[in-house]
Each structure stands twice: as structure tokens, then as C-alpha cells.
Amino acid sequence: MISLSRLRSFILIAFAILMIIALNSALAQKLGPDGAPNPTASTMTEQQLLQQSPRIEGDIAQPIERARVLIQPAGRAWDYFHQVTLRWIGAIAILGMIAVIAAFHFAIGRLRISAGRSGQKILRFNSFERFAHWLTAVSFVILALTGLNITFGRITLLPVMGPEAFSSASQFAKYFHNYVSASFVVGLVLLVALWIKDNIPRKVDVDWVRQGGGFIKSKHAPAGRFNAGEKLVFWTAFGAGAAVTVSGALLLFPFYVTNIAGMQLALIVHSVIAVLFVAVIIAHIYIGTLGTEGAFEAMGTGEVDLNWAEEHHDLWLKDELAKKRHADQSRETSATPGE
Template sequence: MRVSLRSLVAALAVAMAVFVAAPAFAQQPASVNPTAASVKEQQLMQALQAGTPGQGTTLSGRITIPDAGAGNLIQPQGQAWRAFHQGTMHWIGAIAILGMLAALTLFYLVRGRIMIEAGRSGASILRFSTFERFIHWLTAGCFIILALSGLNVTFGKFILAPIVGEGAFAALSQWAKYAHNYLAWPFMLGLVFMFVTWVIHNIPDGTDIVWFKKGGGLVGGEHPPAKKFNAGQKLIFWSVIVGGGLLSLSGVYMLFPASAGGVLALQFWNIVHGVVAVLLIAAMIAHIYIGSIGMEGAADAMTSGEVDLNWAKEHHSLWVEEKLARGAVHPHAAGQPAE
């Protein structure tokens, strides 16, 4: 009897509790939005701007893990970097690359192809050895793939994605990223080989001033004297060495971000990488033009390695004289008239 009475009292207590709590449960919404009361980005930015000047460059929260950087909620420099990467960088790339293409098209329409004025002699002279051509194509081949995969990062989602679709673009971009990361290493190796092999021929001297004064023979009828590399080729060489060096250094920091020295340094090297890349791409477009359709006989130098003697005498007369003095060219062949 006493047990039954206790059970009855307990049941009544539970019923009373449910009755009292029912209105509170009834006031709860059917669904809860967990982010309704969350802080918006604009509020964080306003809080950052309202802070005391000089008291730091980030808006940070409290954390309990050892990595103090994990507490940074907003870094204003990141906002500036994003604006540059998604805005200014597009304009720099478009102006540099499209501007170069437009300039070369206009030059071709006005000047036409640069022909061998004396015509082909039928005699040839070795210009680049097998090893020299190997390091050229090693570096050039890697650079082309690096350039295309890098441009995809900046312009791909605007140009390529609408054409091939999001799925194909994602797969292509993933493979392009692998190619970019791994081909960077043979590209850097090629830069080292190029520097060691050709630096002695690319030291500026007095003949370069004369070459520039005469427009390199591109805008006049007279070809200025030049050694193995003329002033224009020296400019390309140092652009590749300096520009390629900056791309290599910044690229290594981007591959191994922990070595960059912090987020701000990494953002700096990211900007350097992008700007130098598009400028070097524009320069290489001009180099490819002159070495192919822009000038008769120029492509032979990096294909067979041998160039027509008349071509060499017109564009690199001092180099031909040096070869003659060393007996590398038969005097009769060097002096034979063009038919």
C-alpha cells in the first residue's frame, strides 16, 4: 500500500512538471537557424576599424591550442591580396599578353617577315650544339606547360570553364596543378644550365648600344654588327634568367609555405610570382615570334643547330668573323657569293 502511494505521488509530480514546461516548449520555433545570431564579416571589419591604431593588424579571438595564428579571424592584408589577385592581376595579365599579341600582329602587317636579304647561300654554319639545343628545349618545353597551367589559375574559371564545363575544368585543373608543381624542377635545372653555358656570350658591351641605335635591323635596312647573341637576344636571356629566378624562388615558397616566413610574406611572393609570370610570358611570345614566322632562317638554329651562312653574316657578322679566325668555317664557304 505504501509503495503504491509513493508511485502515485511520483507520477503526479512528473505530470505536473510536463504541464508547467509545456508553454515554454510551445514557444520554441519549429526549426532553429544556428547561424542567425552569428557575427557577420562586416561586423568584424567594423570592429577592426574601430580598434586603436597601432594595436595590431588582425582581429583575433581566444584559442586554447598552441598555434597562436589560429586565433586570427580577419587579416586586412588578406583582403587587399584577394582584391589584387581577383582584379588587378587580371588587368596586368591581359594588358601584357594581349598587348604583345596585338603589337606583333601590327608589326607583321607593317614590316612583314624578315627575309635573308642576300638569299640562302647553300652553305651552313653550326650555331648551337646538341647540348645547347637540349637545354633550350628542356627549359622552353617546361615553361610552356608552366605558363598554360599558371594562366589557368588566373583566367581558367572565366575562359575555359564555361567552354568545357565545371567537371572537365576541375579535372583538367587538378592535372595542370600536378604538372605545374613537378615540371618546376626541370625548368629550374634548365635555367642553371642556360646560365652556365651562355652567360659568357651575354655580357653587355659596346656593340649592344649600336644595335639598339639601329633598331636591330628590324626597322631599317641595315643589320648592325653582333656577336653570337645580339642585344635583343641578350635582353631575352637576362629576362629569362632574372625572371625565371624570381619565379623559382617564389614558387618554392608557395610549394613549401612554412618556409615563406608567415602569411604576409607568402602573399607577397604570390604576387611576385603572378606578375613576373605574365610579363615573362609576354616576352616569350615575342621571342617565339622572331624565332619562327617572324624571321626567315631563325628556326634552324634550334632545330638542326645549323644556320645559313648568309643569315649568320647578316645578323651575327662579328660571330662569323670569330668563327673564321678560329678556322671553324672554311674561308671559301664564308666568302662565296649568294646565287
């Protein structure tokens, strides 16, 4: 008969042997024969692999270079940027801009034509200029909404729409985003070609800024065809438009020009500039519609009231009236017989 104390010792020893075997096989699975971590081990956590990643070496028989990447630790930082940082930048820029505009609108209100309407009109933008502007503007709004869905859709629309509707809408929006980028680029190139000469900074712009665009003294500051604020919109559209176009093309045709790190950088540049661009254009839309009496007509019918032109673009109006007088005079001269 085995005594009770012997039986207890036997069980304890057997348990200890089993534990050693289990630990040993777990360790053997974690580490390969060369002592390096075994990435396929079921006991290997992703976190452990990432910590060990600089030590993982070997050859991969894969002809496509980008497919040889097993682990890219920089992808973690990029993912954090995409899921967290970008959302903060976008929310602060866009909601901040809307808050500033709302505060301005309720505190100061719409900028009126101080002399009232004269009833006389002058052409400010011809039909081709308006076509180029609206092509850019409509494309931009579509790109902004479909782009913002990529960044914010999951936290704003997904809970409301549900996963199925949201995923099909998002897929459609992504295609739309890709194709509409072409009309945006065409519109922007036309705008730049048409207006660059009127947007070169001049001395009068420095004075316009010094006078706070006329807001400080409540007297309109002198300005040519575009004032300094509008020139800022133009150069922002030019610079930010070029940056989102180049970075967007890299994303649209992945890995043609750059590697995975370049793709991540392209997405950071594209998304940060895009959300800031949207914030600037929100201000532009406000100023061109609700914010300034008589401004929208410039892009609507193309004609503005003479008093509006005098208050916002006096130097341009002077030039236009002088050109008109000159054209009238030469017409009269050529129409007078015997001269």
C-alpha cells in the same frame, strides 16, 4: 466589457514591450559581456566584424602560429588583386603583346635573308645547348599554360567545360605545374651556365640599339654571338626565371619560410612576373620562328646558313671562321710529314 480604445492601447503597449525585448536580446548576442563584438553571434555580419577587427582581442590556445589568425583584413586587398588586378595586368600584357606582334607582322612582314641563302652552313648551337634550350622551352610552355589556367581558367574554360571537367582538369594542371617547375629550373640553370659569358653587355650592343637593330637603316647592325635584343631575352629569362623560382618555391612549401603576409606577397610577385615573362617569351617565339627567316634552324638542326649568320651575327661569324681556319691550318701542319 473592455472598450475598443482600451484594447487598442493594450495591443500597442504589448507590441512595444516585445520589440524592446527582441532588440535587447539581439544586442546582447552581438556584444559580449565586456561590450566587445561577439564573433559567433548569428546577427553579426562579416562586414561588421571586419570593421571591429582591431578591437577583437584574446588568447587562442593553438600551437601553430598561422592557425591563430582569425581575420586578416589584408586578405581582402589580396583577394581583389587575385580576382581583378592580376587578370587585367595579364590580359593587357599578353593580348597587348600578341596585338603588337600581329600589327608588326602584317605591316612589315617576315625578316628575310636579304642576300638569299648561300647553301653553306655553320654550327650555331651544339646538341647540349639545344637540349638545354628545349628543356627550358617545353617546361616553360607547360608552366605558362597551366599557370594561366589558375588565373584565367575560371572565366574562360569553366563556362565551356562545365564545373566537373574543369575542376578535374585544373587539379591535374596544378600538379603538372608543381612538378614541371623542376625541369624548368634545371634547363634555366644550364642555359645561364652555357651562355652567360656571351651575354655580357658590350659596346657593340649600344651601337646595335642605336641602329635600331638594323631596322631603321634596313641594314643589319653588327653583332657578336648574341645581339642586344637577344641579350635582353637572356637577362629577362635569368631575372624573371630566378624571381618565379624563388617565389614559386615559397608557394610550393607554404609557411616554411614566411607567414601569411609573406605568402600573399610571394603570390603577387610570382603571378605578376610570370604573366610579364610570358608576354616577353611570346615575342621571343615569334622572332625565332615566323618573324625571322632562317632563325629556327639554329635551335632545330643547330646549323644556320652562312648568309643568315653574316646578316645577324657578323662578328661571331668572323670569329668562328677564324677559329675554323686556325684549326684547319694546325691540322694541315701536323699532317705534313717532315715538318
